[in-house]
Structures are given as C-alpha cells and as structure tokens.
Amino acid sequence: MAVKELKIRPYARLLTMLGEQLIKNEQIALAELIKNSYDADASWVKISFIDFGIEDNLNKMVIRPESKIVIEDNGHGMTPEIIEKSWMNPATPNKRVESGEEKRTEEKGRVIQGEKGIGRFAVLKLGRKIIITTRPKSSENEYVINYDLSAYDDDFLSVDGVEKELFIDDITIDAKSQEASVIVEREVKVNHKIYNLQNNQGTRIEISNLKGEWSKTKLENVSEETQKLESIFDKIFDKDIETSFEIGFELNGERFLHSDNTIEKLANLLEYNTVFKITHGKYNEKEQSFIYSINGVNKKISLNEPILSGLRVYRDYFLKEKDLFGNAVSKLSTCGDFEFNFFIFDFNANKETKYYLDRKEKELIKKHRIYLYRDKIRVAPYGDPNDDWIGTEKLRAIRRAGDFLSNDQVVGFVDISKKNNPKLKDKTNREGLIEEGTATQDFIALLQTFLSYIRLHPYAQYLLNQKQKKEQEINRLKVVENKFSELEKSISDNPIAMSVYQDIVNSYKIEKKFYERRLELTEDLAGVGLSVETASHDIMLMLSKGVSAIDDLIKDLEGELLDDEEVSNELLKIKGVFSFVNTQMKDIQLLFKSSKQRRRSIRVFDVLEKVIKIYQRSLKRENIELIVDKVGSPIVAKCTDAILLQLFINLFDNAIYWLSTVHILDKKINIKLDGNTNQVVFSDNGPGINSEDEPYIFEAFYSGKEEGRGLGLYIARQLLQRIDYSINTAELKSEKILSGANFVINFTKLENND
Numbered sequence: 001m002a003v004k005e006l007k008i009r010p011y012a013r014l015l016t017m018l019g020e021q022l023i024k025n026e027q028i029a030l031a032e033l034i035k036n037s038y039d040a041d042a043s044w045v046k047i048s049f050i051d052f053g054i055e056d057n058l059n060k061m062v063i064r065p066e067s068k069i070v071i072e073d074n075g076h077g078m079t080p081e082i083i084e085k086s087w088m089n090p091a092t093p094n095k096r097v098e099s100g101e102e103k104r105t106e107e108k109g110r111v112i113q114g115e116k117g118i119g120r121f122a123v124l125k126l127g128r129k130i131i132i133t134t135r136p137k138s139s140e141n142e143y144v145i146n147y148d149l150s151a152y153d154d155d156f157l158s159v160d161g162v163e164k165e166l167f168i169d170d171i172t173i174d175a176k177s178q179e180a181s182v183i184v185e186r187e188v189k190v191n192h193k194i195y196n197l198q199n200n201q202g203t204r205i206e207i208s209n210l211k212g213e214w215s216k217t218k219l220e221n222v223s224e225e226t227q228k229l230e231s232i233f234d235k236i237f238d239k240d241i242e243t244s245f246e247i248g249f250e251l252n253g254e255r256f257l258h259s260d261n262t263i264e265k266l267a268n269l270l271e272y273n274t275v276f277k278i279t280h281g282k283y284n285e286k287e288q289s290f291i292y293s294i295n296g297v298n299k300k301i302s303l304n305e306p307i308l309s310g311l312r313v314y315r316d317y318f319l320k321e322k323d324l325f326g327n328a329v330s331k332l333s334t335c336g337d338f339e340f341n342f343f344i345f346d347f348n349a350n351k352e353t354k355y356y357l358d359r360k361e362k363e364l365i366k367k368h369r370i371y372l373y374r375d376k377i378r379v380a381p382y383g384d385p386n387d388d389w390i391g392t393e394k395l396r397a398i399r400r401a402g403d404f405l406s407n408d409q410v411v412g413f414v415d416i417s418k419k420n421n422p423k424l425k426d427k428t429n430r431e432g433l434i435e436e437g438t439a440t441q442d443f444i445a446l447l448q449t450f451l452s453y454i455r456l457h458p459y460a461q462y463l464l465n466q467k468q469k470k471e472q473e474i475n476r477l478k479v480v481e482n483k484f485s486e487l488e489k490s491i492s493d494n495p496i497a498m499s500v501y502q503d504i505v506n507s508y509k510i511e512k513k514f515y516e517r518r519l520e521l522t523e524d525l526a527g528v529g530l531s532v533e534t535a536s537h538d539i540m541l542m543l544s545k546g547v548s549a550i551d552d553l554i555k556d557l558e559g560e561l562l563d564d565e566e567v568s569n570e571l572l573k574i575k576g577v578f579s580f581v582n583t584q585m586k587d588i589q590l591l592f593k594s595s596k597q598r599r600r601s602i603r604v605f606d607v608l609e610k611v612i613k614i615y616q617r618s619l620k621r622e623n624i625e626l627i628v629d630k631v632g633s634p635i636v637a638k639c640t641d642a643i644l645l646q647l648f649i650n651l652f653d654n655a656i657y658w659l660s661t662v663h664i665l666d667k668k669i670n671i672k673l674d675g676n677t678n679q680v681v682f683s684d685n686g687p688g689i690n691s692e693d694e695p696y697i698f699e700a701f702y703s704g705k706e707e708g709r710g711l712g713l714y715i716a717r718q719l720l721q722r723i724d725y726s727i728n729t730a731e732l733k734s735e736k737i738l739s740g741a742n743f744v745i746n747f748t749k750l751e752n753n754d
Contacts, residue, residue, distance in 0.1 A: 012156035012166035015124060023125040024431065026212055027222045031380065032122040033071050033205065034226055038245055038377070040075025041107045042202060044190040047071050047226075048250040049219065061214040061251075069126055069210065074188070074195065074202040076107070077136040080143060083175060087132075087145070108244060111375035111418060123147070127207035134203040135183040142183050146174040150209045190248035191257060219256060223249045228383070231373050233341065233413050236267040265364055270411065274343045275355050275462055276454070278412070281340040283446060285333055290450055292340075294458060301453070303330075306661035306687035307704065312403075313395065313452050317445040335443035336421040342370070342412035342451070344405065344459060353466070362408075370447075371413040372433075379426060379433065383413075389432060390447050404448075405455045414447065456704065457692060464699050484508075549574050599723070604635040604680060604747065605673055607644040615652045622660050624667040632675030637747045643719045647727070650712035651682045651743060657705060658686040658741065670737045678748045681730065686740035694729060724749045 023029045030047060037045035048070040053062030078087060103112045123130045130147035149171070151159050156166050185200040226247050249256040270277070281292035289302040301308060308314055309330075321329045345365060349355035357365070370390060371383030382389045388407060396404050416424055423439035426432070433440045484505060491497035553570050556562045562570070605628075612626065619626055637644065652669075659667045664685070672681040689697060696702040698717045703710035717727050730742035 010168050012152070012168050012171050014168060015121070015171075016155055022121050026126060026214075026218075027225055028380070028431075029122040029125040030071070030222055031226060031229060034229060034247060035113045035377070037071070037073035037075050037203070038110060038229075039105065039112050040073060040077070040203065041105045041110065042073035042075035043198065043244065044188065044193070044195055044246040044248065045071065045073040046188065046190050046248045046250065048253075049214070049256075050252065052214065052252060054216075054252075059216045061216065061219070063210050063214065066208075067210055068206055068208040070204065070206050072202065072204040074199050077139070077183070077201050077203055078134040078143065079136045079139075080175075080177070083134070083143060083145060088173065111377075113375070113377050123205060123207055124149070125211070127211055128152075128209040129207070131206045132203065133182045133206075135180055135201050137201045139201075140180060141177050142180045144176050144178060146176075148174075189255070190246045191255065193246055216251070219249065219251065223256065225380075228371075228378055231371070231376050231378070231413065232263055232266075232368075233371075234376070235263055236270065262364060262367070265361075266368060266411070269345075269357075269361060269365060270343050273345060273355055273357060273361070275346050275349075276342075276344040276458060278340070278342040278344070278454070281342070283338050283340070283450075285335070285337050288332070303449075306658055307457065307690050307693075308449055308453055310658065310661035310687075310705065311449055311452050311456070312399070313445070314449045317441070331438075331442075333442040333446060334437065335424055335439045335446070336416070338421060338443070339415040340412065340447075340450075342410055342454070344454065345409045345411070346462075347406075347409050349466075350470075365411060366408050368411045369407055370410060373413055373415050374421075374424075374426070375417050376415075381431060390444055390451070392448070392451065395448065403452060403456060405451055405459065410451070416443075457690070460702055461692065461696055464696050464702055546574055546578055599638060599640055601636050601638055602641060602644065604637050604644060605630065607641055608648055608671065608673075611645060611648040611652060614649070615656065618652075618656050619669075622656055622667060624656065624659055624669055627668060627670045629670065629672045630675075631672065635673050635675050635678055635680065635747055637725065638749075639723050639725070643723070646719060647716045647745065648682075650716050653712065655682070655684040655686065655741065659684055662687055668738060672737060678746065680745040680747070681735060681737055681742060682745065683730075683737040683742040684740040685738040688740045689729060697729070698727075720745070 023032065034045055034047075049061065050068050050070060051064055051066045053064055053067075054060070055062055104110060105112065128148075128150045130145075130149075132145040132147070133142055134145075135142035152166070152171075153161075156171075158164055159166070180200070182204060183200065183202055188195045188199055229247065230245065277293075277295055279293050281290065283290055287302070288304065289300055291298075291300045293299065303309060303314070303318070309319070318331045318333075319329070321331065345357060346355045347357060347362060349357065367385050369383050369385065369387060372379040372389070381387045388394060392404050392407050392410075396406065421439075421443075423437060424443060425434045425436060427434050433443075435441065488498075488501060491501060549570070553562075553567070553574070556570075557567070608628070612628075618624075655669050659669075667685065669682075669684045671683075674681070690704065693702075693704055697704075698713050699710070700714040701710040702714075713727075720727055725748075726746045728744055728746075730736045730744050735744055736742045
C-alpha cells in the first residue's frame with residue numbers, strides 16, 4: 001500500500017473558535033493589545049472610542065456604522081520582516097533567547113509579556129475590519145496591514161452570503177508600504193501628560209465593524225482593570241515613582257479618566273489600619289524556608305519546623321507519600337523562589353481600636369485580593385474580587401473556617417519571574433497558571449501553608465490579646481457594679497424605686513451565679529467530649545476486631561472446620577477483645593458527672609496507668625518510647641478521677657501529635673512523679689513550644705494544631721485551679737527533662753485557698 005503524506009490544514013473557522021476560547025471578553029482583548037505596546041517599549045498607549053452614540057442617561061454607548069476603536073502607541077513599530085514572519089504567523093517562539101533566559105526589550109529592558117499570535121485573536125474579538133499602521137524606528141515609511149473580514153460570516157463558512165469551504169490559508173491580508181503620513185511627529189495627550197518626542201514611530205490599530213456591546217460603565221471597568229496591568233503596589237509604596245508606561249482612554253475625543261482615588265485610599269488603609277504588615281517576604285526553595293518581616297520584625301521559618309510541617313494543609317500535600325516503612329516522605333517544591341507581601345485586616349475590630357473599618361473601607365478592601373505579578377506585570381484574573389486562586393475560601397468551606405484567613409481580610413501580592421519560575425506558566429488564554437506537572441500546585445500549597453500559619457499563630461495571638469484587653473477594661477471599670485452604684489445614688493430618696501432596685505440587684509446576683517455554674521458545666525462537658533473522642537478511637541478499633549472475629553467464628557462453625565478446643569481458643573480471643581473494651585469504658589465512665597461529684601484521695605500514678613493503656617497503640621504506632629520515673633513516696637491528689645484523666649489525656653494527645661511532626665529516631669515521652677515536691681513533670685523531645693505561642697497555650701480556643709479546638713490545656717488548667725492545684729510550662733532549667741515541651745503539675749494546695 002502506498003504511503004500518502006498528509007498535511008494539517010485547519011479550516012478558517014478555527015480563528016473564531018480559538019478567539020472565543022482564548023479571549024474571554026473585551027477587557028482581555030484590550031489588555032492583550034496593550035501588552036503588545038508594552039513589549040514594543042512604548043512610553044504610552046492610547047485607546048480611543050470614536051463616533052459612538054450615547055443613550056440611557058449618558059451611559060449606554062451605541063455602536064454606529066462609523067464607530068471604531070483605535071489603539072495607538074509610540075513603540076518601536078514593526079518592520080516588513082516582523083509583519084510577515086511574526087505578526088502573520090501565530091505562536092511565534094520569540095519569548096526566550098537561546099540560553100533559556102527571559103527575553104527583554106532593547107531600550108527599557110522590559111521582560112517580554114505578549115506572545116505573537118494572541119493579538120490576532122484579540123482584534124477579532126473586537127471587530128471584523130482591522131487596519132494596522134506601523135512605523136519602525138528611524139524609518140521614512142510606514143506599513144499598512146488591512147484585515148477586512150466583513151465579507152465572511154462569524155464562523156467563516158460563507159463569503160458574501162455564499163457558502164464556501166474556507167481554510168485559514170484562504171484568508172488573505174492586504175499589506176502595503178507608504179510614505180509616513182499617519183504615524184508622524186506630533187503632540188499626543190495621554191491622561192494628564194503631553195508627549196512631544198518619539199511619536200514618529202509605533203503602531204496604530206483601527207478596528208471597525210465592531211462586535212459586542214459597550215457602555216460607560218463597562219469602559220470604566222476596562223479602564224480600571226488596565227491600570228492594574230502594572231503593579232498597583234509600586235504606586236502605593238513608591239509614591240514618587242514615575243510610570244514608564246502610561247495607559248489612556250478617550251471617548252468621542254474627550255479624555256476618559258477613572259475618576260476615583262481608590263489607590264490613594266487603599267494606600268492609607270494598608271498604612272494605618274492593618275493588623276499585620278508582612279513585607280519583604282521571600283520563599284527560598286533551596287533552603288525550603290520563608291523569610292519575611294512582620295510589623296517590622298524580621299522572621300525566618302523553615303518547612304521542616306513542626307509549626308509549619310504540623311499543619312494539615314501542609315501534611316495533606318507535601319507528606320502524602322510514604323516510604324517502605326510507612327514513614328511520611330516530604331515532597332520538595334518545584335515552583336522556584338518567589339516574593340510576597342501580605343496585609344491582614346480585622347473586619348470585626350471594635351471602633352475603639354485603630355484597626356476599625358467602616359462599611360465603605362471594607363467594600364474597598366474587598367475589591368482587592370492577593371495579586372500575582374510576573375516580572376511586574378499582572379497575571380489575570382488573580383486579585384479579582386471573586387477569584388479564589390489560592391483556594392482559601394474552598395478550604396474554609398470544607399474544613400474549619402477559623403483555621404484560615406478570609407479572602408476579604410487579606411490584600412497583597414506575590415511576585416514571580418520567568419527566570420526564577422520557569423515552570424509556572426500562563427495559560428494560553430491568559431486566565432491564570434497552567435497546572436502542568438506539580439509546580440503550580442506546589443506554589444499554591446506553599447501559600448496556603450504560610451497563610452494558615454499566620455492565621456493560627458500571629459493572628460490568633462492578636463485575637464486573644466484583643467479579647468483580654470476588652471475583659472481587662474471591663475474589670476478595670478467594673479462597669480455593671482458602677483452602673484448599679486450610680487443608679488442607687490440617683491434614687492436613694494425614692495423608696496419605691498429603691499425597692500425595685502433591690503429586686504433587680506438580687507436577680508442580677510442570682511443570674512450571675514447561674515451563668516458561672518453553667519460555664520463550669522460547659523467546661524466540664526467540653527473536657528469530657530475531648531477525652532471521650534480520644535479514647536473512643538481504640539475502643540472502636542477493638543470492637544471492629546471483635547465483630548470481625550465473631551463473623552469468622554460463625555463461618556468456621558457453619559463449615560464444621562473447628563474442633564471444641566479450637567472453638568474455645570477463638571472464644572477466649574474474643575473475650576480478650578471485649579474485656580479490653582469493658583475496661584476502657586469503665587475508665588471513660590469516670591469522666592461523667594456522677595463520678596466528678598465525688599472527690600477522694602487518689603494515687604496519681606494509678607490514673608496515669610489507665611491513660612497509658614489508652615495510648616499504648618498510638619505510642620507504638622509512632623515509635624515513641626515512654627519513660628515513667630517515680631521519686632519518693634506516691635503522689636496523692638484530693639480530687640476526682642475525671643480531672644486527672646482529662647489532664648493526662650490532653651498531655652498525651654498533644655505530645656504524640658507534635659512528636660509525629662518531627663523526623664527523629666528516638667522519640668520519647670518522660671513522666672517524672674516526684675513525691676518529695678508533690679509535682680509531676682510531663683516532657684517530650686518533640687519540637688517544643690514556640691516562644692510566640694507560649695503565652696497563649698492555656699487560653700481558650702488557642703491551638704497550634706490546624707484543626708485543634710484550643711480547649712484541652714485550657715480545661716485542664718481550669719479544672720486544676722478549681723481545687724487549688726496548678727499546671728504551667730517549666731521555667732527553670734532544673735525542671736526540664738527533655739528538649740521539647742515540659743509541663744509541671746503541682747499537687748500542693750495553694751495557700752489561703754483551702
């Protein structure tokens with residue numbers, strides 16, 4: 001059989017199909033053409049809407065037969081060779097030089113942004129008739145390219161109403177050379193600036209037979225978005241910076257300016273109303289670490305530190321793979337170094353604080369998210385109000401919202417470059433990054449990890465500080481008592497009013513006692529819930545094994561596969577399973593209210609042994625060595641079993657969790673019961689307590705764990721304090737046993753509290 005050589009020959013309608021897919025709307029089309037001007041080293045680009053009718057309260061722009069859109073600049077223009085080999089040939093590979101480095105413009109050193117090819121589809125999105133006039137630098141001539149596609153239907157299936165099989169190479173474009181008459185030296189006004197020099201070069205694109213619909217509102221939105229093409233943060237933080245690329249709009253010969261001063265307003269909010277300014281941030285891929293400044297304090301934090309590697313958002317992505325022994329293998333990122341700045345607001349701040357935001361300020365902040373810039377040029381749509389490219393809102397929806405900052409309260413930017421981040425590539429349609437390989441996913445997971453850390457540590461600490469300040473202020477002012485006192489003085493001469501007043505005061509005291517008791521009960525129930533949740537894991541596991549063993553035994557009996565002795569052995573195994581469950585349930589029963597109400601003298605070690613049994617499997621699974629040292633006579637506490645059970649369950653739970661986040665061979669928990677001092681020291685050789693977290697670890701709802709409730713240590717301390725015992729972190733070197741977290745529980749009653 002003869003081999004026939006075939007060639008790919010696309011139909012002309014591919015132009016329409018690609019145009020619809022690549023260029024989603026008019027804003028992207030204009031942005032693409034503006035990028036072409038930027039790549040041409042233009043100082044300015046002006047977009048003029050000419051001969052439009054205005055209706056409907058001066059908002060609707062009516063497209064007339066003579067209406068046109070003109071995009072002109074003073075860039076380096078196109079030579080005949082560039083027109084033929086680049087402009088006329090989509091997807092020309094001109095973005096990189098042979099070394100693989102990014103290609104830069106000759107005059108201004110800008111990194112090339114546009115790709116020859118997309119511009120063709122951009123003009124087709126706007127209209128059917130295009131005249132391009134271009135004049136290269138130092139040329140006496142200008143070159144005119146005439147796209148007149150008005151004879152074709154929208155799908156290129158007919159010409160002048162007659163159906164015809166049309167291929168792309170059937171579409172002919174007229175091009176001619178002429179003495180410069182359009183692009184000549186002239187005065188050009190763009191926004192508030194006048195340009196007199198270097199206007200005898202550049203490109204002018206005139207688009208008529210227009211498509212789509214336009215209004216002043218739409219034009220205002222397009223104008224606003226194109227102003228974000230370059231980083232708005234450069235304008236905010238370097239207010240004296242002179243832009244080297246001015247973008248201007250005109251409507252029917254009049255300058256069309258986006259009239260508000262949002263950038264100035266946003267700059268003031270970033271300067272004066274942020275809870276945290278995270279600046280000069282950089283992710284160093286070689287070191288696998290974040291370096292940044294938070295409110296002026298320089299920080300460095302490594303991905304190997306448990307405060308990051310212990311976060312679920314990190315574990316779920318970077319620690320998914322296991323080695324032959326079942327140990328997590330850390331995945332290394334491949335996205336490259338990047339820089340970042342984040343500004344964190346508190347949308348719930350009180351009016352009395354400097355962080356307070358009114359309604360209009362909140363609305364302004366919500367218009368700006370976290371932008372992504374490549375070589376200082378924006379990657380759209382990242383940063384748009386409704387765009388969740390980092391996935392924060394998705395995580396808040398499927399996990400616990402309090403573990404992540406809301407998109408509403410974070411404004412900022414991430415800087416990448418073609419040089420440092422070659423694997424982070426733009427989609428062909430300019431709508432974000434390609435998910436090719438794992439680089440983009442690595443990049444997003446790193447940002448999620450860092451922002452989750454900010455929420456769970458610095459921001460959580462800020463919230464606790466605000467809460468404590470408010471409580472201290474209320475206590476300092478004795479608000480309720482003072483109000484009662486003022487009221488009593490004002491009505492002291494009125495017996496009837498005083499009688500009513502006394503009734504109110506008595507009712508207040510009764511209600512106060514009621515709510516104090518309810519708080520105690522709530523804390524008790526929360527403690528029970530946390531402890532039962534922990535203990536129930538092994539109980540459910542053993543129950544499952546017991547049920548499975550019974551099923552197997554039934555099948556063996558039905559098949560008459562076992563003799564009497566073998567049946568007896570199987571029943572003994574099943575009895576062992578349910579004996580374990582029975583013992584565990586008896587221990588859990590000690591947590592409930594009926595047991596809690598009976599205080600008695602309890603040997604602390606006896607309760608500790610019960611908790612050790614609960615955690616035997618977890619200790620074995622994580623290869624943790626448990627050491628229990630007893631010094632002197634046994635420690636006896638006057639309390640309930642429930643208090644000690646909750647105390648040790650929480651300490652074990654925390655220690656095992658944090659030890660699971662470190663990669664060391666000799667993981668240890670050491671518990672020292674010292675009868676001479678009446679103290680228990682509970683220590684591990686995990687990562688220890690972060691110095692920034694330490695002041696907050698006994699506060700309600702503060703947790704270093706991503707999904708921790710922040711109640712365990714808080715409830716343990718509350719329960720101990722009720723009976724005049726205490727728990728604290730070890731402060732003296734002599735109290736510390738291992739290198740990680742060290743807690744000291746003192747079972748000596750505090751004086752004057754009996």
